Amino acid sequence: MSDCCHIHCIVPPHMLESIELRGNEEQRKFAAAAAAVAAEYRAERVAQAPAGGFTIAAVNAACDGPKREVYTAKNSDQLPGDLVRSEGDPPSGELAVDQAYDGAGDTYSLYSEQYGRDSLDGSGLKLVSSVHVSQGLDNAFWNGAQMAYGDGGMIFKPLTGSLAVIGHELSHGVVQYCGGLVYRDQSGALNESFADVFGALVDQRKAGQTAAEASWLIGAEILLDDVSGDALRSLKAPGTAYNDDVLGKDPQPFHMADYANTTSDRGGVHVNSGVPNHAFYLLAQYLGGYAWEKAGQIWYDSMQALNNPHATFADWAAQTVASARDLYGVGSMEAIFTRRVWRLVGVDFN
Amino acid sequence: MKATIYRSGGIGGLRIGGTVETDQLNADLAARAAAALQPGTLGAAAAAPPAPGSADQYDYEVTLGSGDTYNLEGSGGTVAVLDELVNEIISRRRG
Ligand SMILES: [Zn+2]
Numbered sequence: 073m074s075d076c077c078h079i080h081c082i083v084p085p086h087m088l089e090s091i092e093l094r095g096n097e098e099q100r101k102f103a104a105a106a107a108a109v110a111a112e113y114r115a116e117r118v119a120q121a122p123a124g125g126f127t128i129a130a131v132n133a134a135c136d137g138p139k140r141e142v143y144t145a146k147n148s149d150q151l152p153g154d155l156v157r158s159e160g161d162p163p164s165g166e167l168a169v170d171q172a173y174d175g176a177g178d179t180y181s182l183y184s185e186q187y188g189r190d191s192l193d194g195s196g197l198k199l200v201s202s203v204h205v206s207q208g209l210d211n212a213f214w215n216g217a218q219m220a221y222g223d224g225g226m227i228f229k230p231l232t233g234s235l236a237v238i239g240h241e242l243s244h245g246v247v248q249y250c251g252g253l254v255y256r257d258q259s260g261a262l263n264e265s266f267a268d269v270f271g272a273l274v275d276q277r278k279a280g281q282t283a284a285e286a287s288w289l290i291g292a293e294i295l296l297d298d299v300s301g302d303a304l305r306s307l308k309a310p311g312t313a314y315n316d317d318v319l320g321k322d323p324q325p326f327h328m329a330d331y332a333n334t335t336s337d338r339g340g341v342h343v344n345s346g347v348p349n350h351a352f353y354l355l356a357q358y359l360g361g362y363a364w365e366k367a368g369q370i371w372y373d374s375m376q377a378l379n380n381p382h383a384t385f386a387d388w389a390a391q392t393v394a395s396a397r398d399l400y401g402v403g404s405m406e407a408i409f410t411r412r413v414w415r416l417v418g419v420d421f422n
Numbered sequence: 423m424k425a426t427i428y429r430s431g432g433i434g435g436l437r438i439g440g441t442v443e444t445d446q447l448n449a450d451l452a453a454r455a456a457a458a459l460q461p462g463t464l465g466a467a468a469a470a471p472p473a474p475g476s477a478d479q480y481d482y483e484v485t486l487g488s489g490d491t492y493n494l495e496g497s498g499g500t501v502a503v504l505d506e507l508v509n510e511i512i513s514r515r516r517g
Contacts (some may be wrong), residue, residue: 093474149497206502208509211432211480215497216473226512227434237433241478248475255477263477264435291433298516304434318515319436336428338481342435 090381093252135184138191139198142172145205145220152202152218168203168232172221175238176201179274182239183246186277186364187372192245199242203232212237214244227319228294236290237304239274243267250375258384260341265348269371272307273364283356283363289313307353310346326350328385328418347417348385354413359406366406370396386421389414393421425459426485429508433478440511451506458503459484464492467500480505 138159144166145153157164157173164170176199183189191197200218209222212231219241221231231237244267247253253263268290276286290313291304301314301322310324324346325331331347332340352371356363373395380387393410400406414421428439444452444459457463464484472479472495482494482504494501 089474149499149502206497206505209505210434210509211478213433213478214476215479216475226509226516227436231433240433244475244477247477252475267477318512319438323435336430336437336481336483337435338431342431342433 089254090252093248093254093381135188135190136196137184138177138180139196140173140176140180141198141200142169142176143200143202144169145202147204147207147223149206151205151215151220152200153204168221168223168230171230171232172201172203172219172238175232175235175274176219176242178235178278179239179242179270182270182274182277182364186368189246189372192242193249197245197249203230212241214241214248216248219245224294224296227296227299228291229296231294234275234291234293235278236268236271236275236292237294238271240267240271240290243270246270247375251379252381253378253383254381255338255341257339257341258344259382260338261344262348262383262385262388264341264345265352266371266375268305268307268345268349269352270368273368277362277364282361283353283367284360286363288353305342305346305349307349310350324349326417347419348388351389351413351417351419354416355409358409358413366400369399370406370410373399385419389419389421423456423459424487425455425507427504427507427511428483429480429504430483431479431481438512439483439508440515442507442511447507447510451503451510454503455507458500459486461486461488461490461492463500464494467496467498468492468494470496470498472496 140159141155142157143152143155145151156166156169180191180199191199201221202218203221205220205222208225210224210227212219212221223230244263247263247266253259255263271290272288288308289303289306292302295301295303299314299319300316303313305324306313310326311322313322315321323332323343325344326346328347332343334340337343352367356367359366370392374388374391377395378388378391393407396407396410424441424443426441428437430437444455447455479496480501482501483491484494484504485491
């Protein structure tokens, strides 16, 4: 054994990951120093983490309305860039800026009006978006502190063109402030799935669509015309969103029998999310009406209560059943259907 | 010089890439690619992954002619060049 500090050596890596994700500044520094014994770059990650650590947000807090800021990165990688539109400003006239602003507002509305959550952190966190990020960037991402949207190029149109994508990115912030899910393997796929589910719900609520009327597609608006496909993902039929010469076929499973064991994409976080995505879709269909009401409430309460950054699909399934029982009663149809949908997608749990 | 680059993740979750040869690129991109595809540059970029809590940023897997493989996460100047190279690969496949 090396001469490293014993406490550093006895803390297992998964605990260090949790501390890095959820601790206060001092705890995160400890975790970073400990992990640095094995990987020197950890301190850099802590330096990039949002100040104040990650806290589990209060629910049903007073919601004072969104505080939005939209910047342009002017096709550079420097974030956030130059401020273009602040809360209450009239439309800028620039499409990507106004889409990012409006989409952040629609997402804020879902979380505040439906679930009583005041922004991503439950305490009115400013919603910062940057558009025109990098050059030809076929991506949108959440960097731990803000949203970033590329203009697309080879695969996508400008990413702000999809409200579900905007809701998806902001929902990664909600996951972060619910205590986080480590972005790898099953916990990472749950993080992705929550973002897809609530991205879809933002879209459906804006359009006033019931579960039966909705497309359940993510990113339908942003595929370039020469890409063969309907969208990035389908919660209704995972694995069928696209089939393209260059991109290949949508690899998402809808059942655990087809779970992808892979090292790319952090253990297939965007692939295996198909399983919990489809479970939510099935629940919304069983319950009927607007998916953001009962099904969304069960999923939202589950994330708020989960408290397990390394949760597996089975952990999450058990939490959703517990939340459904808390909300609607032990023998309720809501609780029974929640248990049933996990069985249908092959997730076993106690 | 020759390198194999695969990009995965991002909101699209796509794994896409292939082999690039710098002498088949235009002079400007070839120069930036030659600078990016160095062990020291890739090692430094690999040392700066995204912050905890972040999501949908790309992962890159770069294998140089030597056979050494580098796994990179996050953003920055080096990965911006890798993106350009992946886009070049996609563009050629699209014909
Ligand atoms: Zn995502």
